[in-house]
Amino acid sequence: MKPLRWFPLLLLLPLLWDRAAPAHSQAPAGEPTILLADEQFASGPLRDEPAVRAFLQAQGSFLASATLEPVKGIPMPAVQSLVFLGEAYSVSPALLLTLADMEMGVLSAGQPTRAPQTLADWFRQRAMILSRWFYDAYYGIAGAPNRPSPGGERVPPAGNAATYALRNYFFTHVYGGGEPVAALAAWEELLQRRYAATFGPPLGGKARLAPPTPADWQELPALRLPWPGGEVWHLTGGPHNFDGSKRLPLSGVDFQPAEITGCNPPIAADEWVVASAPGLTIDYQTHWVKLDHDGDGDAATGWQTVYGHLAYRIPDGAWVRVGWRLGSPSCLGGYAGGVHVHFGVKYENVWQPVEAVRLSGWAFERGEEAYEGGMVREGGVTRQSCYHSEQPLMDCTHAAVVSDNRARIRRTGFGLE
Numbered sequence: 001m002k003p004l005r006w007f008p009l010l011l012l013l014p015l016l017w018d019r020a021a022p023a024h025s026q027a028p029a030g031e032p033t034i035l036l037a038d039e040q041f042a043s044g045p046l047r048d049e050p051a052v053r054a055f056l057q058a059q060g061s062f063l064a065s066a067t068l069e070p071v072k073g074i075p076m077p078a079v080q081s082l083v084f085l086g087e088a089y090s091v092s093p094a095l096l097l098t099l100a101d102m103e104m105g106v107l108s109a110g111q112p113t114r115a116p117q118t119l120a121d122w123f124r125q126r127a128m129i130l131s132r133w134f135y136d137a138y139y140g141i142a143g144a145p146n147r148p149s150p151g152g153e154r155v156p157p158a159g160n161a162a163t164y165a166l167r168n169y170f171f172t173h174v175y176g177g178g179e180p181v182a183a184l185a186a187w188e189e190l191l192q193r194r195y196a197a198t199f200g201p202p203l204g205g206k207a208r209l210a211p212p213t214p215a216d217w218q219e220l221p222a223l224r225l226p227w228p229g230g231e232v233w234h235l236t237g238g239p240h241n242f243d244g245s246k247r248l249p250l251s252g253v254d255f256q257p258a259e260i261t262g263c264n265p266p267i268a269a270d271e272w273v274v275a276s277a278p279g280l281t282i283d284y285q286t287h288w289v290k291l292d293h294d295g296d297g298d299a300a301t302g303w304q305t306v307y308g309h310l311a312y313r314i315p316d317g318a319w320v321r322v323g324w325r326l327g328s329p330s331c332l333g334g335y336a337g338g339v340h341v342h343f344g345v346k347y348e349n350v351w352q353p354v355e356a357v358r359l360s361g362w363a364f365e366r367g368e369e370a371y372e373g374g375m376v377r378e379g380g381v382t383r384q385s386c387y388h389s390e391q392p393l394m395d396c397t398h399a400a401v402v403s404d405n406r407a408r409i410r411r412t413g414f415g416l417e
């Protein structure tokens with residue numbers, strides 16, 4: 001039985017789920033199988049803080065009022081943390097909660113079964129490692145197919161990035177002995193059943209996500225620098241990943257208002273981060289704004305731009321034009337050495353390399369280390385990131401960039417002049 005063939009069965013006869021054969025169990029070694037659709041892995045059904053909060057409260061989970069650390073040393077409410085991790089690492093809150101429930105009973109237990117710090121570290125570290133495997137497969141640079149299965153039959157190849165990531169996860173963090181293929185099959189069956197019971201069909205949505213084609217890139221609207229026209233901001237972070245490593249994708253860059261240094265005060269209340277292109281605000285997070293540029297409200301389709309570390313953010317469901325205010329830059333919502341905005345681009349809710357993006361004609365170049373590098377414009381004009389690992393933000397004059405976004409903001413119902 002091929003995995004995709006029993007998806008309709010799931011829709012029609014959900015009660016038969018327990019009796020159905022697991023998708024992978026009868027697939028011959030060598031035939032790729034899919035355990036979880038890539039769309040469920042990267043987006044899933046719980047995408048914003050209100051949805052996660054409502055879900056945890058309905059479950060009676062202690063996580064509804066717990067604290068986690070999506071960035072080490074920076075505690076946030078678990079609801080906010082789960083959406084942050086989902087956004088930063090493209091590992092959906094639904095998947096993280098399913099795995100956490102299988103290993104620690106976080107949805108069923110009335111009380112946490114792990115110490116708070118252990119729990120906080122679990123969510124951060126598992127999201128990070130799952131993300132690395134997912135992106136390795138997404139960019140086609142995955143290592144040997146799955147993990148070795150010593151002495152046993154071969155594990156069937158993974159049919160998508162989610163399956164590759166989850167199988168590596170199993171053999172690295174879950175596998176406790178026994179015949180590897182049988183142990184994996186039992187775990188995959190349990191994962192699919194738990195996911196289906198809680199969140200719906202694990203094979204729902206797009207089975208495979210892949211980097212955008214040249215035709216897809218044509219659909220990304222022209223992007224402007226994300227602060228008001230005429231203002232000078234500094235490039236304080238060249239291309240970097242969320243885990244601080246040089247691993248792909250180097251999806252983000254950081255900009256800071258020129259007159260601002262450090263995090264005291266933590267919000268630049270008189271400064272504004274503005275839209276790079278027209279879009280719809282979606283996927284509510286306390287300190288992050290996401291614009292959906294195809295306007296269908298679904299991050300799993302089309303292009304999005306993401307603006308991190310905002311205070312006084314615009315509500316979701318607003319259609320904004322280029323240059324309209326999204327919020328004030330701040331040190332909130334993740335790690336920040338100074339008040340800034342973290343800017344990045346997603347396709348189908350998956351981060352894309354910022355080096356493939358142009359902002360007001362500027363291109364980005366990676367440096368030797370994450371956060372280094374700079375910007376270059378036609379004619380050879382360059383700006384180097386003023387990130388210094390030893391002495392942060394000492395001298396940023398070589399990183400000054402003037403925005404050509406809209407200079408004056410019209411009345412938008414938000415952030416009026």
Ligand SMILES: [Zn+2]
Binds near residue numbers: 253
């Ligand atoms: Zn950043």
